[in-house]
Amino acid sequence: MNTRWYCTDCETEIDREEIEAHESEGHHVRGLLRPERLLSNDPWTFGDEAGGER
Numbered sequence: 001m002n003t004r005w006y007c008t009d010c011e012t013e014i015d016r017e018e019i020e021a022h023e024s025e026g027h028h029v030r031g032l033l034r035p036e037r038l039l040s041n042d043p044w045t046f047g048d049e050a051g052g053e054r
Contacts, residue, residue, distance in 0.1 A: 002033070005018075
């Protein structure tokens with residue numbers, strides 16, 4: 001699994017170690033989980049093959 005954490009109040013991606021600090025300040029934190037099997041089809045990870053130059 002690939003996990004990304006976001007602070008919705010700061011509108012930024014944060015590290016897992018920063019979650020508790022943000023929540024203690026009253027901020028809302030969201031986590032997004034993505035199964036690894038989907039990463040091979042992710043154009044953001046490997047470049048957009050459909051829109052790439054040939």
